[in-house]
Amino acid sequence: MERRRVTIKDVAARAGVSIATVSNVFSGTKPVTDDLRRRVEKAASDLSYQMDRAASQLRSGQARVIGVLVPDLDDTFFTSLVSRIEVLAMEDGYDVIVASSRDDADLEQSRIRALLGWRPSGLIAVPCSDTVPDLLKSEAARLPMVFADRVGPEGSFVDTVAIDNFEAGAIAARHLVELGHRKVVVAASDMGISPIRERVRGVAETLIAAVGTEPVVVELGSNGERGADRFSSFLAGNSAPFAVIGLTNVTTLSALSALARHRIDIPEAVSVIGFDDYPWMSARKTALTAIRQPIEEMGRLLWERLTLRMSGEDAPPRHVSLSTALQVRDSVRPVIGQPRRNSSGEPAEERGAGQHHSAGQEPA
Known part of the structure; x- marks a missing residue:
């Protein structure tokens, strides 16, 4: 042996x-x-x-550089993740070169070539789609790399670190169900991305099992302003009340902007659950209930896995799935006139529903 x-x-x-x-x-x-x-x-x-190879490169004078590829630096989640990786890399004596694909597959190939031009010691990548770029596939045999967040079906040939996206969607839906909500609108970015599909699936399966309804899914894209326009158009043809789950921090902000344009109050007329938990979500008259991703832990594990691969670890690829948590604030209210249910569809104990006005009551 x-x-x-x-x-x-x-x-x-x-x-x-x-x-x-x-x-x-x-x-x-x-x-x-x-x-x-x-x-x-x-x-x-x-x-x-x-x-091994990593040490030989260091002795030969190769720059201690790590490449990081993300889909969009306008997205606070990715900038927060990059910031954490930079801190950890700096502590170990590495510089970090960051590139953004702008959610464009053609541009992604160009950005990867640019990163490889630095002859990095390793690479952390968040592909912009479920299709892993050919350049990353061809480089995986010689270049240590780890995939993060948007882990598609082909991501198993390298280490991956992501959240349990199905669980994240289910947590949000379960909270709404327990407060009596039946009609739910999901503000998604792009259903072509597997993590978003998994979050939608978590919402849908929870709602169907509990109250027999399916969510309405509205795709808003990854641009905040265009997303707000799209959600505003949706609101123009669909009357409140309902509850909204934003599946990214960008789509959460888009939904909030559109609700403000239509002067729809939160949570009196529409309850909202956001995704990612940033200071702006609580710096509001109505602080947002949100799904919190463990960004610190994700960054640490990404760096740990990459460090091990750069040191020569050749074990089979490892997939790490992290859990999210619900930060409960003020943007979701119990529904008057609907029996509160738990995630299994059973009646739940009423807690304070009588304190709220009936102007935003949901229809059966």
């Missing part, structure tokens, strides 16, 4: 230090104490550890 290759993670565990410390010992990027150096060197010797 072939012996498993020893990795930098094994050396770090045996020496009782971090992976970054082992990397610093062998690369000389940051000073370490004599005691730590001796522990790491002894652990490496005991395990017969051989420094």
Whole structure:
């Protein structure tokens, strides 16, 4: 039986230090104490550890550069994720080169070529669609890379870190069901992206199981202003009341802008659940209930997986799925005249419904 290759993670565990410390010992990027150096060197010797390609590149003077590809830097989620990766990379002595595909597949290919021109030590990519770019497929054999967030059906050939999108949609729908809502509108970005489809599926299956209704899905795209125009057009032909679930922070903002144009009050006429939890969501007269993604943890795991791959780990691809959480605030109200139900469709205990006015009451 072939012996498993020893990795930098094994050396770090045996020496009782971090992976970054082992990397610093062998690369000389940051000073370490004599005691730590001796522990790491002894652990490496005991395990017969051989420094691999990443170390050779460092010794040859290759720039310590990490490439990061995202679909849109106008989206606060991606800028927050990039910011976290930059901090972690800097702590380990790497520079980060960021490129945005602007949600355009042709531009994505050009941006990937530009990133590869830097001869990066590794790459973190959020593809703009379910179709993994050919350049990434061809580079995966030689370049350590990790996919994040928009993990499509073909993403399994490298490590991936994403949220449980089905669960995220179900959490939002379950909260509305428990407060008596039956009519739900989903403000989606693009149904051609698998995470969005999974969030919609989570909403739909929860509603169908609980109250026998399906959500209305409105695709708004990834541009806030154009999304607001589209949702405004939807509102013009569909009278309130209903509840809205925004599946991204951009579509949440688009829906809110359109509701404001039509002077529709939240939550009196329309209840709203947003996605991603940023300060602006609570800096409002009516603070938004929102699905919170664990961006800090996602960034940490992305960097951890990439560091391990750059150190030579050759285990099968690993997929990490993170859970989201519901931040309950003031933008969802109990519905008057509808029995409150739990996610299984059973009647739920009434809590404070009589405190609200009936102007926004939903029809059966």
